[in-house]
Amino acid sequence: MLELDGHDRSILTLLQRDARMPNVQLAESVGLSASACLRRVQRLEREGVIAHYVALLEPRLLGRASTVFIEVTLDSQREEVLAAFEKAAAGCRDILECHLMAGDFDYLLRAAVDGPHDYERLHKQELSRLPHVVRIKSGFALRTVVKRTDYPL
Known part of the structure; x- marks a missing residue:
């Protein structure tokens, strides 16, 4: 782990809140x-602590008002099966996050869609075609209670 002093932590905290802040x-x-x-x-930046700078967008204004969490179970946990699934999932633009999990299912995905009909499209055209999938369980977020983009330092 990289050693960060108080100035480094303060810089990182402020840049996480506003990356466009003038130097x-x-x-x-x-x-x-x-x-x-x-x-x-x-x-x-050079040491990779600051990986990149991004703009945070408002999903509702882009027709992506609904967040769906998707639990995926595969037919095997062999390395080649995981690799094939991960490669295919990375190619699906609607999937915002894909996490390999420990527990009752193999992957947890987060997707942004424009409601149930758009999720049905995602399910039929993308999720059901991902390799080695034997079970898909989905849940719509009713409301986001906490959403942080900054890591505590």
């Missing part, structure tokens, strides 16, 4: 000179 403002907020702050940000 001068960031430096002032964390109590560093602009050049020292920029060097730290560049080091954090």
Whole structure:
């Protein structure tokens, strides 16, 4: 694990909230000179702590108002079966997240759809065609109670 001091943690906390914050403002907020702050940000990028910068979009305005969590069970847990499923799942644009799980099912997927009819399309055209799938169980999120994009530091 990389050693982070207080300035690093403050920089990362602020950039997680607003990655477009100008360096001068960031430096002032964390109590560093602009050049020292920029060097730290560049080091954090170089070391991979800052993996990339993204824009967070509002799904409802893009016709993706519903979040579906999908439990997938495969016919085997052999490495080649897992690899085939993961490759196919990665190619499905509606799947936002795919997690290999421990427990009663093999994968937990998160997808953004435009309601039940759109999920039916996803199920018929994508999910049911993924390799080695023997069971699919889905649940619609009624409301998102907590949604964080920033990691606690």
